Amino acid sequence: MKWPMDWLKRLAAYATAGMIALFARLLTAVRAIWYGTNPREVQRIYYANHASHGDSVLIWTVLPPRIRDKTRPVAGSDYWERGRLRQFIGRSVFNCVFIERASGSHSNPLAPVQEALDDGASLIFFPEGTRNTTDEMLLPFKSGLFYLARSRPTVELVPVWIENLNRVMPKGEVVPIPLICTVTFGTPFMYQPGTDKSRFLQQASEALTTLANIVREADRG
Amino acid sequence: MANASGDLALVFGGVFSVLVFASALSAYLRYRYSPDGRNVVLENLDARIMSWWAIVAMLGFAFIWGKTGVIVLFGLCSFAALREFVTLTNTKRADHWALAASFFVVLPIQYLLVWHEWYGLYSIFIPVYAFLFIPIISVLREDTRQYLVRIAETQWGLMICVFCASHVPALLSLDIPGYQGRNVLLIAFLVIVVQSSDVFQYVWGKLLGKHKLAPSLSPSKTVEGAVGGLLSASLLGASLFWITPFSPLQAALLSLLITLMGMFGGLVLSAIKRDRGVKDWGHLIAGHGGFIDRLDSVVFSAPVFFHVVRYSWT
Secondary structure, three states, rough: OOOHHHHHHHHHHHHHHHHHHHHHHHHHHOOOOOOOOOOOOOEEEEEEOOOOOHHHHHHHHHHHHHHHOOOOEEEHHHHHHHOOHHHHHHHHHHHOOEOOOEEEOOOOOHHHHHHHHOOOOOEEOOOOOOOOOOOOOOOOEEEEHHHHHOOOOOOOEEEEEEEHHHHHHOOOOOOOOOOOOOOEOOOOOOOOOOHHHHHHHHHHHHHHHHHHHHHHHHHOO | OOOOOHHHHHHHHHHHHHHHHHHHHHHHHHHOOOOOOOOHHHHHHHHHHHHHHHHHHHHHHHHOOHHHHHHHHHHHHHHHHHHHHHHHOOOOOHHHHHHHHHHHHHHHHHHHHHHHOOOHHOHHHHHHHHHHHHHHHHHHOOOOOHHHHHHHHHHHHHHHHHHHHHHHHHHHOOOOOOOOOHHHHHHHHHHHHHHHHHHHHHHHHHHHHOOOOOOOOOOOHHHHHHHHHHHHHHHHHHHHHHHHOOOOOHEEEEEHHHHHHHHHHHHHHHHEEEHHHHOOOOOOOOOOOHHHHHHHHHHHHHHHHHHHHHHHHH
């Protein structure tokens, strides 16, 4: 009895995915720059700067389809679990891994993310934890990326710099404006056993700011 | 009067033959001098020719579709060009609504007015009404940092990318006695002459170029390329007089005028690129750069061509 609905839902998810990617391209003419690596089908955590709800959409759009199918954005459940449309997009289209951002619960908030890694998925992760609305390049990283990397040290960490999307749709605006965006993939690295938390987070953060400066330099040529 | 679609087919046949020749030549040159794909100039040349195929195909499709097709095509070009332009401006968050209005209100209205052939309004809509209202929208956010720079950049982007570009489809509305139903050929004439001038300048520059024309603006432009390009394109324009309402001499003089405007348009937009510290406006047109890199000469020549033809032939 369930199969026609499941089938329809999957079809709808597939069509919605195509429309979202098309919309993202019309709005931003987004271009991937594989600066430090090539698109490869290995398990990776793509960690990126976060300024807009569109960030994971943009990374997802530029990933080649085969890799995209195995890559799941990590997102706060407070935003994506609200309302049926968001739930459909978050779950069925992007196959997000949801985490509880509100602290205070006793369970490990990263448990679902580690589970996804154990299933072989790659992740899109925003280590700042929240959208950056300041003039700083990055907010200080939360500890999440460190605990993930330490608990699954064979997963490649790829810094990803998203340029300009914060101007397309700043926090609080409803209408996006069309501007050209780029998504630049930096050099992958792995967690070196023994690295302590603050050192690791500083290295990861520096890898991303270095990449950002390279992107901005390359435009001027 | 000869049949417009017959002439259009001839013109496209000519362009098609040139592209076939160019592709064959490029394939030979690459086979001979860049077998491993390492010769940057030849690889770029090949990408440029491939993009030309796409541009010609899109123009052909728009011409067959008719007036609506031409307006949709140039409306999309305006959108892509404005997107490139605004990306390089200093606009801030306070301009968000002003920019949204530029893209989603001003641009569609301008092309709708062109579609309705409302000359009295489309020729002042952006220079007067957008000019007054866009700064009002921006000022409501009360952010005064670089305010004049921001509103001036927005207005300039609208003028170049939307207002000027919309004068290409506006050519369709000109009512020239004895030329009814053939106006699409005026667009073909403008685009072929101006774009061939760019190509001729490139070719003459590569063959004979010695003296830089404006080294700090555009390192690849040479005096030899410019003179050879303008003259070759004017000759080509004269030889196309049969698709226009002009005599051969008039066609040559108009060609010289629009290729000059086109060349200076290229220099002006190069100066803006230098100022912003970028090489290209975008990356969407392989080998050429962005939409503005390809349209710079057309947007500068279109309004002048439009007005000269309007005052002298209608």
